[in-house]
Amino acid sequence: MEKIVHIDEKGRKYDAWKSESDMLMIIGPHEGVVDALGLPEPFATNLHNILHARGILNYKDACKHQSLQGALQETLMIDAQRLNEAYYRYEQQDGGTQ
Numbered sequence: 001m002e003k004i005v006h007i008d009e010k011g012r013k014y015d016a017w018k019s020e021s022d023m024l025m026i027i028g029p030h031e032g033v034v035d036a037l038g039l040p041e042p043f044a045t046n047l048h049n050i051l052h053a054r055g056i057l058n059y060k061d062a063c064k065h066q067s068l069q070g071a072l073q074e075t076l077m078i079d080a081q082r083l084n085e086a087y088y089r090y091e092q093q094d095g096g097t098q
Contacts, residue, residue, distance in 0.1 A: 003027075005052075010045050013052040028057025047075045 006016040006024055015027040034048045050071045056062055 010041070012045050012048045015052070015057060028052075028061075030058070043075065043079060046078055047071065050074050050078075 001017045001019055004016055004018045006014045006018075006026070008014070014029065014031070017025040017027065019025075029048055029051045034044045034051070037044070039047065051057075054067065054071055054074075056064075056067050056071060062068055
């Protein structure tokens with residue numbers, strides 16, 4: 001068995017064990033945890049990948065002091081930056097005549 005980072009069709013990253021026959025056993029973050037929150041894409045995938053990057057792979061990891069709060073804040077910062085960039089592109093395209 002080899003430990004790998006698996007990336008699914010949505011671009012979500014998972015730690016996983018890969019067998020010699022290419023079978024995968026997901027370690028975490030658990031599949032569907034973020035989806036259970038009903039979040040829209042790409043917010044859900046951003047949050048999932050931040051959880052992965054921070055090593056929040058299971059309930060024990062999630063219970064560490066402020067680990068989830070930090071992941072959510074980081075996700076919101078990414079989305080706030082995208083929104084800011086969208087405003088900028090819109091105003092550049094429109095000539096800023098609003």
